[in-house]
Amino acid sequence: MIDTYTYIAKMEEEIRMSEVFDVTIIGGGTTGMYAAFYSGMRDLKTKVIEYQPDFGGKVSFFYPEKKIYDVGGFPGVTGEALVKEVEDQANLVDPVMAKGEKIKSIEKTENGTFRLENDSGGEHLSKAVIIASGMGTFDMQPLQVEGSETYEKKQIHYTIQNRKQYEGKKIMVISQSRVGIDWSLALENIADEVHLINRVEEFKAVYEHDMDQLKASSVSIHLNQEVEKLNGDGQIMKSVTMKDGAELEVDHILVYEGLNIEKSMYAEWGLETEKGRIPVGTDMCSNIEGIFVAGDAAIYPSKTMLIATGFTEAMAAVNSAAMYLDPKAKSQVYSTVIYKYADQ
Ligand SMILES: Cc1cc2nc3c(=O)[nH]c(=O)nc-3n(C[C@H](O)[C@H](O)[C@H](O)COP(=O)(O)OP(=O)(O)OC[C@H]3O[C@@H](n4cnc5c(N)ncnc54)[C@H](O)[C@@H]3O)c2cc1C
The missing domain is CATH 3.50.50.60 (FAD/NAD(P)-binding domain)
Incomplete structure (x- = not known):
């Protein structure tokens, strides 16, 4: 009906x-x-x-x-x-x-x-x-964490459009690539915190100066790390639990895991x-x-x-x-x- x-x-x-x-x-x-x-x-x-x-x-x-x-x-x-x-x-x-x-x-x-x-x-x-x-x-590769579709568009994004929404917020960028570094650097001056998560030890397709810029920035770099769980009530995501058990507060997650x-x-x-x-x-x-x-x-x-x-x-x-x-x-x-x- x-x-x-x-x-x-x-x-x-x-x-x-x-x-x-x-x-x-x-x-x-x-x-x-x-x-x-x-x-x-x-x-x-x-x-x-x-x-x-x-x-x-x-x-x-x-x-x-x-x-x-x-x-x-x-x-x-x-x-x-x-x-x-x-x-x-x-x-x-x-x-x-x-x-x-x-x-x-x-x-x-x-x-x-x-x-x-x-x-x-x-x-x-x-x-x-x-x-x-x-x-x-x-199509972007979606974030492979249970329940991620619930927060897509509102708090989980696959492009960096509408930068205003990140002002004064806690941002997590998940990427192994130079795109993740670019996004983190683009947001570090407007966001409250930026955490860059890479599930392996090194970034792909980066130049030395990208890494130098990243290291000189206020971005917190988490290597060999992954998000294991999204913590929220189904409406608003408040934090994430990492592979090592740490809990990080986040307002927005930006994901670039390939195309x-x-x-x-x-x-x-x-x-x-x-x-x-x-x-x-x-x-x-x-x-x-x-x-x-x-x-x-x-x-x-x-x-x-x-x-x-x-x-x-x-x-x-x-x-x-x-x-x-x-x-x-x-x-x-x-x-x-x-x-x-x-x-x-
Ligand atoms: C990283 C990067 C940086 C660049 N920098 C510059 C720059 O500084 N200056 C510059 O001038 N150019 C730049 N370019 C090139 C520029 O982006 C492209 O030339 C331009 O975007 C092409 O526009 P388009 O509309 O022809 O194609 P696209 O932007 O590729 O748009 C094609 C659209 O068609 C849609 N589509 C495809 N198949 C179907 C279908 N079967 N049904 C319905 N929809 C479909 C797609 O979803 C897409 O939205 C850059 C490109 C890249 C990748």
Whole structure:
């Protein structure tokens, strides 16, 4: 038995999913979100589908706390802040932005509409598709301690987003890698305490200067140590018990124990591939008419895999999609200086 609200929400979701969009973008990284803005700006009915629970792709996943210096107009911006700007820009044109869905297959139906199927069997229909899904999807290795899922998102995290939440708090970082050292150093000045836990004797993939910085910091380093038990009431975690029996008070735990990577299935979708990516020309067209590519997913001679590159390619992909959908469409929008979103 489901209640009325759940039933209505389910029906709305089914209607949303069976609507035919002009452009559907697979991947909500910086490229996909910017493509959504550009596509909406060109008055195309647009949808973005992202696997992760949050948008931002690699920037959100790998380096939200780091400053990026090579995006035009931003003389140093954190990954998190850049992602917010790109997402806000996309939302100016109200695209449908779906999260937590992985596209498993793309099929071109007899009438030329693309049918995209997600990992739970749901479908999306679109006249054109832009692939902005990078090299595939990533999942962090979860913390292997009983009950950890209870505190995930609230107190157990797998990226360092939203640094404000760590201010004045007791933080534990669990990692064998340089990522754990980076996170610990990034937080030592804002947190009350930072404990870095490594279950083996040495850190992987570190330079000497990383270790020097770590040793000179106020971070407490615990080698050959592991968390054995999370102590809390199921709502709030208060402390953890370590392998040696010690109990440490903690407010937040950050975990980086490696990644599970699932490569994109571009070849299975009928797309030509080169080094796991999709070869394109300057029009960002793939070998399948109606499927366009942008960002890290695309490959061509002298390609740079950078955020700004993805933005430019997103524009070209959207312009090609616009002309595919309507051969009379303009090949580009020359100026947005007096554009309709100017007052927003
Ligand atoms: C450590 C590091 C530092 C970097 N530093 C810089 C820098 O300083 N400056 C710079 O310009 N670039 C930098 N880069 C490169 C930059 O991050 C990438 O070029 C950029 O993020 C690519 O964006 P994208 O949107 O094309 O792909 P991604 O960011 O990879 O986004 C692709 C999205 O698609 C989603 N996805 C994949 N498959 C599916 C599917 N089947 N269904 C639904 N969703 C799917 C993924 O979950 C992901 O969110 C750095 C990269 C790394 C790893």
